[in-house]
Amino acid sequence: MTQVSYSPGLEGVIAAATSISYLDVEHEQIVLRGYDLIELARVKRYTEVAYLTLYGHLPSADELAGFEGQLRADAELPEEVYRLLELLPPRMHVIDAQRTALSFLAGLEDPDELRDSSPEANLRKGVRVLARMPGITANAYRALRGLRRVRPDPSFGFAEGFLYMLTGSRPDAEAVRVFDLTLTCYIEHEMPNSTFAARVIASTLSDLYGALVGAAASLKGPLHGGANEAVAHMLLDILQHGGAAAAESYVLERLRRGERIMGFGHRVYMRRYDPRALLMREFLPHLAARRPEGEELVRIHGVVEHVMQREKGLYPNADYPAGLIYYLLGIPIELYTPIFLVARTAGLVAHVTEQHANNRLFRPRVLYEGPRGLRP
Numbered sequence: 486m487t488q489v490s491y492s493p494g495l496e497g498v499i500a501a502a503t504s505i506s507y508l509d510v511e512h513e514q515i516v517l518r519g520y521d522l523i524e525l526a527r528v529k530r531y532t533e534v535a536y537l538t539l540y541g542h543l544p545s546a547d548e549l550a551g552f553e554g555q556l557r558a559d560a561e562l563p564e565e566v567y568r569l570l571e572l573l574p575p576r577m578h579v580i581d582a583q584r585t586a587l588s589f590l591a592g593l594e595d596p597d598e599l600r601d602s603s604p605e606a607n608l609r610k611g612v613r614v615l616a617r618m619p620g621i622t623a624n625a626y627r628a629l630r631g632l633r634r635v636r637p638d639p640s641f642g643f644a645e646g647f648l649y650m651l652t653g654s655r656p657d658a659e660a661v662r663v664f665d666l667t668l669t670c671y672i673e674h675e676m677p678n679s680t681f682a683a684r685v686i687a688s689t690l691s692d693l694y695g696a697l698v699g700a701a702a703s704l705k706g707p708l709h710g711g712a713n714e715a716v717a718h719m720l721l722d723i724l725q726h727g728g729a730a731a732a733e734s735y736v737l738e739r740l741r742r743g744e745r746i747m748g749f750g751h752r753v754y755m756r757r758y759d760p761r762a763l764l765m766r767e768f769l770p771h772l773a774a775r776r777p778e779g780e781e782l783v784r785i786h787g788v789v790e791h792v793m794q795r796e797k798g799l800y801p802n803a804d805y806p807a808g809l810i811y812y813l814l815g816i817p818i819e820l821y822t823p824i825f826l827v828a829r830t831a832g833l834v835a836h837v838t839e840q841h842a843n844n845r846l847f848r849p850r851v852l853y854e855g856p857r858g859l860r861p
């Protein structure tokens with residue numbers, strides 16, 4: 486075996502060649518199919534960026550109409566999925582319900598289509614999954630809470646319809662725009678743990694659904710997507726324990742105890758701003774008035790950020806503003822990581838498609854530290 490160095494957590498290791506996205510930390514840019522993700526988020530809808538992520542180019546007007554039409558047409562869930570969701574134990578996390586539904590959907594695919602890992606088949610399945618993810622997510626939440634089903638309404642666009650199903654009421658234009666922008670911010674981000682998990686699974690030539698199920702399990706963790714929910718809980722905890730005036734001592738006490746403050750730090754950005762966090766933060770002052778405690782929460786958010794920079798030199802990642810934005814939009818907290826998964830579905834499908842199209846099995850080695858020579 487060739488001697489290679491061991492990098493705990495695979496830090497700094499190049500795990501795949503890709504033409505999907507790249508974190509250009511030096512230039513503070515997230516490159517997505519050649520574009521700057523932040524510029525895209527400012528001027529394009531999620532569905533346009535999803536098309537770009539999946540097919541490699543921005544859609545023409547006809548291509549976009551076709552793609553959005555497809556997402557509408559495939560949005561309704563098979564009856565069996567509603568019934569599955571209604572069987573799940575009420576204490577289950579919504580992301581575990583999403584993962585279960587994704588697994589179940591694999592069984593509803595035609596077996597030949599499920600096995601077909603050509604780019605065309607993966608993209609066909611991927612678009613079907615993306616179309617169904619908002620309905621799965623909203624209905625998983627509703628079923629777990631004992632609420633009635635909500636059906637996708639084809640008169641809404643993707644983000645609008647998703648937000649409508651999450652909150653149960655027709656969203657206004659500002660809410661739709663900001664929510665759509667957060668979905669774009671979450672759409673794709675090079676090689677986080679969940680994308681790596683999906684590619685590792687796909688590299689055995691296992692199917693797209695299996696790869697997405699693995700990615701969902703990875704995304705749930707608080708060191709990854711789960712951080713946006715942890716952020717909202719922390720901000721509310723500070724609100725209940727003295728508000729902005731007590732935020733500094735709250736953070737200092739947590740740090741003194743060696744705890745992590747969720748929503749800060751990043752393996753790749755290290756001690757720099759995540760460009761998505763900077764973009765999403767711009768919207769907080771506009772959204773603050775949407776909830777009675779909004780202004781105070783935005784103040785707390787600012788204090789925690791300031792203290793983290795001063796004390797640890799750590800900057801917010803995307804989950805830090807996203808957690809608060811979703812709260813200000815009136816979305817229940819247990820839906821934040823599941824929303825991240827819905828948005829990331831486009832990126833994951835693109836990665837699985839790319840992995841299958843140019844596959845080499847992932848099979849690393851270990852640095853063995855156990856005993857040797859023992860006898861039974």
Ligand SMILES: CC(C)(COP(=O)(O)OP(=O)(O)OC[C@H]1O[C@@H](n2cnc3c(N)ncnc32)[C@H](O)[C@@H]1OP(=O)(O)O)[C@@H](O)C(=O)NCCC(=O)NCCS
Nearest residue numbers: 707708709712744745746747748749750751752802803804
């Ligand atoms: C994202 C994350 C896992 C990256 O971790 P990593 O690259 O493995 O870096 P490490 O865990 O080795 O952290 C490096 C140092 O920064 C500290 N640190 C990193 N993130 C921190 C945080 N959020 N709060 C407090 N300290 C933090 C670590 O304690 C460590 O300090 P030490 O060297 O004194 O022990 C980490 O920053 C984290 O746990 N953040 C909070 C969870 C989060 O927001 N996740 C979403 C990521 S998009």
